[in-house]
Amino acid sequence: MSIIDQAIVEFDKALRTSSGTIGQTRRLSPASSIADSELSAIEKKKSAGLMRVNHCGEVCAQALYQGQALTAKTARVEKQLQAAADEETDHLSWCEGRIDELDSNVSALNPIWYASSFALGAIAGALGDKINLGFVAATEEQVCKHLEEHIEALPEADEKSRAVLLQMKEDELRHKQSALDAGGTDFPTPLKAVMTGVSNLMTKTSYWI
Ligand SMILES: [Fe+2]
Numbered sequence: 624m625s626i627i628d629q630a631i632v633e634f635d636k637a638l639r640t641s642s643g644t645i646g647q648t649r650r651l652s653p654a655s656s657i658a659d660s661e662l663s664a665i666e667k668k669k670s671a672g673l674m675r676v677n678h679c680g681e682v683c684a685q686a687l688y689q690g691q692a693l694t695a696k697t698a699r700v701e702k703q704l705q706a707a708a709d710e711e712t713d714h715l716s717w718c719e720g721r722i723d724e725l726d727s728n729v730s731a732l733n734p735i736w737y738a739s740s741f742a743l744g745a746i747a748g749a750l751g752d753k754i755n756l757g758f759v760a761a762t763e764e765q766v767c768k769h770l771e772e773h774i775e776a777l778p779e780a781d782e783k784s785r786a787v788l789l790q791m792k793e794d795e796l797r798h799k800q801s802a803l804d805a806g807g808t809d810f811p812t813p814l815k816a817v818m819t820g821v822s823n824l825m826t827k828t829s830y831w832i
Pocket residue numbers: 681684711714791795
């Protein structure tokens with residue numbers, strides 16, 4: 624592909640990912656097998672806010688993986704990142720579906736988060752495969768922490784959202800481990816603390832907007 628073709632493909636992915644039109648994917652949503660329960664207006668609003676944050680996290684994950692794949696040093700790592708991004712589209716789709724069911728919308732800030740995550744991913748990729756994979760592992764660790772908090776924070780009756788987050792957490796733990804197994808560097812704690820700060824900013828804003 625020429626550089627212009629590649630730019631068009633990346634732009635198309637960015638638009639579809641951040642606008643929440645990724646559609647159906649390989650695995651059915653874990654929410655689909657769970658009966659609907661009555662949620663009050665307040666509970667619905669809370670669940671929608673949390674699911675919007677998780678959707679935004681998945682938008683960031685897509686952008687990071689695409690950016691990282693673009694500058695990965697070896698074809699092996701590029702392939703691994705593309706495969707991981709494909710698997711993450713399930714999460715995007717499940718969160719989108721649940722947000723729809725809760726009569727809410729994805730975050731208006733998604734395009735900004737996509738662009739900044741893509742740039743960050745491209746920088747991580749340029750720093751070499753060990754750091755690139757280490758970045759995947761550290762990011763997945765952050766995602767798992769948020770998922771755990773959200774599983775606790777969801778309204779008791781919202782079993783559908785909970786089922787989605789539980790499956791996502793299981794997948795993210797696996798992604799973290801396979802990045803470390805493939806040779807990723809375990810990032811030092813201070814660097815992880817910076818990542819926590821950035822991800823907190825994302826969660827605080829996308830809950831509301
Ligand atoms: Fe994910």
